[in-house]
Amino acid sequence: MLKNIDHIGIAVHSLENVKTFFLNIFGISPEFEETVAEQQVKVIGYRVGESNIEFLQPISQMSPISKYLEKRGEGLHHIAVAVEDLESVLASLKSKEIPLIDETPRTGAEGKKIAFVHPKGLFGILLELSQKNEKSNHSSQS
Amino acid sequence: MLKNIDHIGIAVHSLENVKTFFLNIFGISPEFEETVAEQQVKVIGYRVGESNIEFLQPISQMSPISKYLEKRGEGLHHIAVAVEDLESVLASLKSKEIPLIDETPRTGAEGKKIAFVHPKGLFGILLELSQKNEKSNHSSQS
Numbered sequence: 001m002l003k004n005i006d007h008i009g010i011a012v013h014s015l016e017n018v019k020t021f022f023l024n025i026f027g028i029s030p031e032f033e034e035t036v037a038e039q040q041v042k043v044i045g046y047r048v049g050e051s052n053i054e055f056l057q058p059i060s061q062m063s064p065i066s067k068y069l070e071k072r073g074e075g076l077h078h079i080a081v082a083v084e085d086l087e088s089v090l091a092s093l094k095s096k097e098i099p100l101i102d103e104t105p106r107t108g109a110e111g112k113k114i115a116f117v118h119p120k121g122l123f124g125i126l127l128e129l130s131q132k133n134e135k136s137n138h139s140s141q142s
Numbered sequence: 143m144l145k146n147i148d149h150i151g152i153a154v155h156s157l158e159n160v161k162t163f164f165l166n167i168f169g170i171s172p173e174f175e176e177t178v179a180e181q182q183v184k185v186i187g188y189r190v191g192e193s194n195i196e197f198l199q200p201i202s203q204m205s206p207i208s209k210y211l212e213k214r215g216e217g218l219h220h221i222a223v224a225v226e227d228l229e230s231v232l233a234s235l236k237s238k239e240i241p242l243i244d245e246t247p248r249t250g251a252e253g254k255k256i257a258f259v260h261p262k263g264l265f266g267i268l269l270e271l272s273q274k275n276e277k278s279n280h281s282s283q284s
Contacts, residue, residue: 001169001170002170002190002191003190003191004192004193005147005150005191005193010267017265018265021264021265024238025234025235026143028143048144048146048147048223049145049146049192050146050191051146051191051193053221055265074267075265075266076266076267078218079150092167096166098167122163123152123154123159123216124153124154124216124217124218125216125217125218
């Protein structure tokens with residue numbers, strides 16, 4: 001049911017500092033860089049095995065990451081786990097009265113279906129569940 | 143240089159609550175359960191893809207996890223990344239004046255060589271680096 005760690009999300013003040021660090025220490029550049037307008041963040045990601053380590057910098061005070069940084073400072077923000085059937089996992093969590101941030105899946109990066117589970121029902125962990133959208137095939141659109 | 147996410151460590155008050163949760167929601171039991179006396183914690187781990195999700199419960203007030211729980215409550219505590227050559231990564235970090243908790247590797251669970259990097263030099267992330275000890279082969283000891 002839980003396939004793999006899709007990514008670990010880390011809240012930071014400056015992606016430039018992260019890029020300098022990874023280049024200096026590990027000799028690597030990010031695999032991708034994007035802006036997620038809905039969350040008001042810029043994101044860069046480094047591939048580590050089958051997972052990404054993602055860094056999130058807010059681009060406005062409206063971003064949840066901005067609030068997080070004010071309250072707790074830089075650090076681990078959330079983990080994302082890939083599942084095979086997101087709807088059935090959400091239904092199972094809901095039936096057990098685990099508080100959900102997203103009761104139904106929404107569309108995340110790369111056309112994935114995603115949903116967040118609230119940390120208060122999950123040992124303080126902000127958990128993102130994600131499912132690859134089989135119907136989405138970017139390469140066939142060309 | 144960075145091979146894969148070895149595990150994600152999560153600080154909790156009660157492993158029993160975690161076990162109940164995982165069994166009820168995902169129908170799974172922990173892959174392993176052990177006590178790490180040096181850190182004064184009990185640990186359970188669930189396999190997710192090539193990584194483990196590990197939960198840590200303090201067994202005394204001396205545990206660093208006990209202090210963490212008092213200060214920040216339950217939640218994401220550290221990430222561990224597997225590397226090929228721990229000594230060379232530590233030397234590289236040291237040469238760049240990144241503060242290390244362990245300047246030389248020590249032995250962790252499963253005979254692995256491990257070392258912790260201080261969060262203040264690493265975007266608030268408590269990072270454990272680990273390297274499989276090629277010389278350790280438990281099955282050949284029988």
